[in-house]
Amino acid sequence: MNINIKAKPQNTYDAIVVGTGISGGWAAKELCEKGLKTLVLERGRDVKHVQDYPTMQKHPWELPYGDRLSKEDLAKHHVQNRTGYTVKQSTKHWWVNDLENPYSEVKRFDWIRGYHVGGRSLLWGRQSYRLSEMDFEANAKDGIAVDWPIRTVDIAPWYDYVESFAGINGQAEGLTQLPDGKFLPPMEMNCVEKHLKTKVAENFNGRVITIGRSANLTQPHRGRAQCQYRNMCIRGCPYGAYFSSQSSTLPAAVATGNMTLRPHSIVTEVIYDANTKKASGVRIQDAETKEFMEFYARIVFLNASALGTTQIMLNSTSDRFPDGLGNDSGELGHNLMDHHYRAGAAGVFEGFEDKYYRGRRPNGIYIPRFRNIDEQRSDYIRGFGYQGSASRENWMRSIKEMDFGADFKESLTAPGPWRMGLGAFGECLPYHENKVTLNREVLDVYGMPTLSIDCEFKENELVMRKDMINSAAEMLEAGGFADIQTYDSIGGPGLAIHEMGTARMGRSPKTSVLNKFNQVHTVPNVFVTDGACMTSSACQNPSLTYMALTARAADHVVKEVNKGNL
Amino acid sequence: MKESLDRRAALKQLSYLVGGAVATPTLLGILQSCEQAPPPLEWQSSFLSEDQARLVSKLADMIIPETKTPGAIEAGVPYFIDSMLDQCLETEAQQMFLDGLNRLNSLSQSHHSQDFLKIEDDQQTAILKKIAAEDHTPDEYSGFGRNPEAKTFFKQLKQLTLLGYFTSEMGATEALEYLQIPGGYDGCTTLIPGQKAWALY
Numbered sequence: 001m002n003i004n005i006k007a008k009p010q011n012t013y014d015a016i017v018v019g020t021g022i023s024g025g026w027a028a029k030e031l032c033e034k035g036l037k038t039l040v041l042e043r044g045r046d047v048k049h050v051q052d053y054p055t056m057q058k059h060p061w062e063l064p065y066g067d068r069l070s071k072e073d074l075a076k077h078h079v080q081n082r083t084g085y086t087v088k089q090s091t092k093h094w095w096v097n098d099l100e101n102p103y104s105e106v107k108r109f110d111w112i113r114g115y116h117v118g119g120r121s122l123l124w125g126r127q128s129y130r131l132s133e134m135d136f137e138a139n140a141k142d143g144i145a146v147d148w149p150i151r152t153v154d155i156a157p158w159y160d161y162v163e164s165f166a167g168i169n170g171q172a173e174g175l176t177q178l179p180d181g182k183f184l185p186p187m188e189m190n191c192v193e194k195h196l197k198t199k200v201a202e203n204f205n206g207r208v209i210t211i212g213r214s215a216n217l218t219q220p221h222r223g224r225a226q227c228q229y230r231n232m233c234i235r236g237c238p239y240g241a242y243f244s245s246q247s248s249t250l251p252a253a254v255a256t257g258n259m260t261l262r263p264h265s266i267v268t269e270v271i272y273d274a275n276t277k278k279a280s281g282v283r284i285q286d287a288e289t290k291e292f293m294e295f296y297a298r299i300v301f302l303n304a305s306a307l308g309t310t311q312i313m314l315n316s317t318s319d320r321f322p323d324g325l326g327n328d329s330g331e332l333g334h335n336l337m338d339h340h341y342r343a344g345a346a347g348v349f350e351g352f353e354d355k356y357y358r359g360r361r362p363n364g365i366y367i368p369r370f371r372n373i374d375e376q377r378s379d380y381i382r383g384f385g386y387q388g389s390a391s392r393e394n395w396m397r398s399i400k401e402m403d404f405g406a407d408f409k410e411s412l413t414a415p416g417p418w419r420m421g422l423g424a425f426g427e428c429l430p431y432h433e434n435k436v437t438l439n440r441e442v443l444d445v446y447g448m449p450t451l452s453i454d455c456e457f458k459e460n461e462l463v464m465r466k467d468m469i470n471s472a473a474e475m476l477e478a479g480g481f482a483d484i485q486t487y488d489s490i491g492g493p494g495l496a497i498h499e500m501g502t503a504r505m506g507r508s509p510k511t512s513v514l515n516k517f518n519q520v521h522t523v524p525n526v527f528v529t530d531g532a533c534m535t536s537s538a539c540q541n542p543s544l545t546y547m548a549l550t551a552r553a554a555d556h557v558v559k560e561v562n563k564g565n566l
Numbered sequence: 567m568k569e570s571l572d573r574r575a576a577l578k579q580l581s582y583l584v585g586g587a588v589a590t591p592t593l594l595g596i597l598q599s600c601e602q603a604p605p606p607l608e609w610q611s612s613f614l615s616e617d618q619a620r621l622v623s624k625l626a627d628m629i630i631p632e633t634k635t636p637g638a639i640e641a642g643v644p645y646f647i648d649s650m651l652d653q654c655l656e657t658e659a660q661q662m663f664l665d666g667l668n669r670l671n672s673l674s675q676s677h678h679s680q681d682f683l684k685i686e687d688d689q690q691t692a693i694l695k696k697i698a699a700e701d702h703t704p705d706e707y708s709g710f711g712r713n714p715e716a717k718t719f720f721k722q723l724k725q726l727t728l729l730g731y732f733t734s735e736m737g738a739t740e741a742l743e744y745l746q747i748p749g750g751y752d753g754c755t756t757l758i759p760g761q762k763a764w765a766l767y
Contacts, residue, residue: 059746060733060766066646067733070653190753229748231766359751360766394767395732395742399716399725402698404629405691412728413635413741415763 008296013039013260015299015557016282018267018312021119023530023546024303025245025253026162030554031301032258039295040253041265041284043304044115047122049246053236055090063089075099082110083495086123091234094123104439106454108492111307111499117263119305120497121244123234126215126362127387128168129540130159130179134373139536142381145335145430146506148535149516152179158548158555165252166243166547167221169363170213178368178385178540185218186211187363191355192390192418196479197365203478207370212387214363215243215544224248231360242362264288268448269316270300270325270526278525279325285446298566299525299557303550306336306531307436310502311451313513313528314438324438326503326520332513333437335430335504336455337537339496342489343465344386345472346421347481356392356415364389367422367475369539371467380463382427384539386472390420420481424468427539428493429460430501455493465490498542500534517556518549525566527553609645613652613660621667622647624683628694629727636736638727646730659715659722666719670697738765 014036017027024040031038046052060067067088074081080095081087087095096113103111114120133152140147156179163182172180189197189211197209216227224247225239233242240247253259264287271294273280281296302309310333316325324332367386371377393416398408439452469486476484506512509521518533520526529550531542560566611619626638626647638644651660673693674682682690701718716722731737738744742765 057746059735060738061735063733065650065654066729068650068654068729071656072653188751188753193753229751230746354757356755356757356761357751357753358745358755359748360764361751361753391767392763394763395728399721399728400703402695402702402720404694404698404724406631406633409630409633409741412732413762415757415761 007294011294012281012296013037014297015039015301016041016295016297017301017303018282019043019119019303019305019308019530020117020121020245020250020261021303021305021530022121022124022245022543023550024119024301025121025249026547026550027301027303027527027529027554028245028253028259028261029249030551031299031557032253032256034554034558035256035258036299036558037258038253038260039297040259040261041267041282041295042117042119042261042263043266043287043308044117044119044263046261046263047117047236047246049240049251050236050238053238054093056232056235056238058090058235065089079110080112082491083112083497086112086234090232091123094234100445102442102444103450104442104452105492106452107456109453109455110492110494111451111453112494112497113305113308117250117261118245122236122246124215124497124543125541126233126242127366127541128163128166128170128181128213128215128544129366129385130181131155131538131540131545132177132179134177135536135538135540138382138538139430144381144536145432146504146508146511146535149505149507149512154516155545155548155552158552159544162544162547162551165222166215166248166544167217167224168213168215168243168544169211169218171210173208173210173368175208175368177370177373181213183213184221187214187216187218187361189365190357190390191352192349192420193365195349195352196390196420196475199479200367200475204370204475207367207475209365209367212363212366216362217241227362229359229361231362233362266446266448267304267312268292268446269312270302270523271296272316272318272320272325272523274318274320277320277523279523285448287446290446298561300527301550301553302526302528302532303530306499306502306534307451307453309528309530309532310436311438311449313503314436315449321522326513326523326526328509328522329511329513331432331504331511333502334432334435335501336434336436336453336493336499337428337430337501337534338455338493339425339498339537339539339541340428340457340461340465340490340493341423341425341496342491343426343468343472343487344388344421344423345469345476345484345486346419347473347476347479347484349390349418349420349479349481351480352418361389377467380460380467382429382460382464382539384424384426384464384468386422386424386468388420388422390418392416393419420476420479422472422475424465424472425496425539425541426461426464426468428457428537430504430536431458434493436502453494457490457493498531498537500531500537500542503528503532504535505533506535518553519556524560527557529553611645611648614648618664618667619644619648621670621683624690625670625694625723626727626730628690629724630731630737635740638731641731641734641736643727643730643734646734647726650726650730655722656715662719663722666697666701666723669719670694673697732765 020042079098170183171186227241314324369383371383434455503513505514623644630638701720743762744765
């Protein structure tokens with residue numbers, strides 16, 4: 001039986017990238033542009049830019065059930081729908097079928113996924129913020145978990161690099177806790193947002209409200225058209241006006257002639273070669289033919305999402321690594337983090353009745369972290385940032401009222417009062433006991449062990465939430481808002497769709513899985529540059545950091561190859 | 567396939583069955599005033615009985631009547647409500663809705679000894695107001711999104727009627743201002759008197 005002798009040469013590449021989402025797309029682009037023949041594996045179906053966005057131009061009346069899910073849809077997406085906002089008739093084709101993609105919740109964990117080329121890069125919220133020196137220093141300073149092996153000096157040039165390519169709009173503010181980037185022109189705030197910005201600066205010692213920094217183009221950029229302000233990004237953009245693998249990185253990879261993209265390829269494990277002490281490639285199962293195949297390469301990038309990558313690594317066992325690839329530390333699968341959010345306040349603004357807006361801005365305002373920067377609180381460590389927006393209420397405002405009839409109908413055709421909400425995203429500490437493990441009792445439809453997730457927010461997060469809620473209400477109060485209502489609807493971890501930390505970076509192989517270049521400490525030709533690599537979560541939306549770390553790791557690969565080290 | 571039968575198709579079917587005219591409330595009133603059995607329902611209901619469907623049509627029309635702009639019936643809302651009841655609402659919510667329809671008829675019977683559809687307009691309005699007041703729970707429900715299930719019949723009725731109407735082509739483009747591709751963003755415009763709210767948000 002020497003099938004592989006024939007197959008080996010034709011299944012051999014310079015590099016393999018597992019996953020096509022935000023970080024996988026970047027790995028593909030960077031490795032291909034550096035001249036490596038790269039095989040890009042995606043477990044889901046192919047999605048071609050524009051032509052495979054079936055709902056991008058649909059009018060509301062062309063979507064059944066007012067864009068709400070049917071009972072049948074809900075059964076297939078009962079976990080995916082826990083966000084309450086992501087799964088609709090216009091987007092349901094993007095989210096995994098929960099009946100076919102089981103996992104076990106030791107405690108509630110909301111695992112929200114899209115299995116297709118482009119992954120969640122098509123679906124993300126596009127908020128793009130840099131981590132600061134304070135964030136990289138935090139673990140060491142607090143004596144929590146392990147120290148990040150990098151500082152801003154290591155990553156700043158790579159933030160510059162990925163922002164310049166992706167196209168991030170924003171306003172420079174000169175804040176140390178939220179470094180500025182290479183920004184396209186900022187989007188505009190509306191009247192009420194500007195009003196609150198002024199009042200908050202006046203009343204809270206210069207506290208900043210800035211316009212969100214988002215991966216939407218505010219001017220034409222590298223052959224992509226600018227945002228048309230439809231705010232239908234999640235359906236796929238016909239203009240390529242937001243960053244996705246489809247609009248941005250995969251076309252760059254294709255242009256090199258070095259990329260082979262293989263959808264329907266479920267990577268089951270990384271193959272470890274005990275002789276070379278490196279990975280020789282990956283084993284996959286073809287989702288359509290169910291056939292198992294092997295592909296070989298000098299370099300393997302794992303970008304299957306934090307939990308997807310971790311699942312592959314845990315399933316990659318060998319005599320050398322009985323507990324999962326590169327898992328000498330025992331940290332693989334541990335330190336799972338997500339941001340905790342859905343805490344904040346909203347209020348009505350009586351005024352600006354003669355003001356409105358035109359266009360649907362796919363972005364909100366941002367209030368950078370202001371806690372535990374200079375003054376330190378005694379009740380919790382780390383901090384949070386707010387996202388929010390003001391708008392005039394639409395017809396939904398009337399559902400709770402008793403009225404009906406002609407006058408009622410006419411009143412609804414006019415814009416309602418201004419309303420503004422502030423919702424915080426808080427940092428979650430890396431707790432060793434928050435973890436995923438392989439569950440060999442529950443197999444997926446392909447026979448692969450599934451994940452069991454045991455994760456919870458703890459005291460620091462729960463105490464922080466009280467401040468998240470109170471501070472939001474305080475700011476709205478200072479802004480003169482009325483009818484201020486606070487909310488605290490924590491849900492399960494996972495709900496922010498910012499899973500992180502299960503193969504963390506660190507300085508020592510004894511306490512971490514990856515080194516400062518995202519290289520598996522003990523399997524140096526395997527790189528992990530998705531959310532799994534995060535040593536702490538900070539409170540900023542993390543995707544921009546994955547992009548920067550991926551580009552940096554790819555650069556390191558080529559340097560190492562040239563030195564003969566890989 | 568039922569899903570692919572959109573509301574415009576339902577409307578075409580409706581106008582065909584009533585002889586080319588779109589069934590306005592007036593027309594329905596004329597038909598109902600006959601002593602004979604009510605005419606066949608102008609559209610195929612999936613969940614509601616024909617009697618229930620007629621009642622729902624009347625209620626949708628009372629909430630969103632025809633004014634300068636089309637009303638709920640012309641916009642296909644009764645068909646929409648029936649399909650939502652059939653495909654989207656859980657059993658408990660379906661039952662709450664049906665119970666609500668029965669409450670209307672019971673009130674009508676006890677006050678006027680006739681079913682809701684047979685009584686005068688002002689009597690119908692009074693009964694629907696009474697139901698609205700009974701079902702009023704001001705702080706419990708404020709919209710869609712993360713709180714999708716209305717907790718009382720009247721809120722269900724209103725939610726379904728408004729959702730159906732304002733996402734219909736007539737509702738979105740005539741009652742509101744529909745701008746599919748804004749092309750840019752202006753955060754601070756001056757509201758012109760009479761300017762309609764944006765249909766998309």
